[in-house]
Amino acid sequence: MSKPQSTAGQRRNVLAILEGRPCPVCEDGELEREEYKDNAAAVCDDCGTPQAQVWQPSE
Known part of the structure; x- marks a missing residue:
């Protein structure tokens, strides 16, 4: 059985959780x-290191 696909909004919630940390x-x-x-x-505003990325599904 396959896992259900997340919507773009759900995946972006990860970025919202990381924002400001x-x-x-x-x-x-x-x-x-x-x-x-x-x-x-989610990218550091000082050193520019990314901590998480959300890849967009290809169409």
Whole structure:
């Protein structure tokens, strides 16, 4: 049995949960939602390290 597919909104909830949290890579950064390599992502506003990406399904 296959698992049900998540909707784009559900996948983006991961980014909402991460937004505003401290960056685990650097001391001064905070995660914010932005684009990283054409994907929605949670990226540090100081060092630019992505912590999560949401890949868009190909059509």
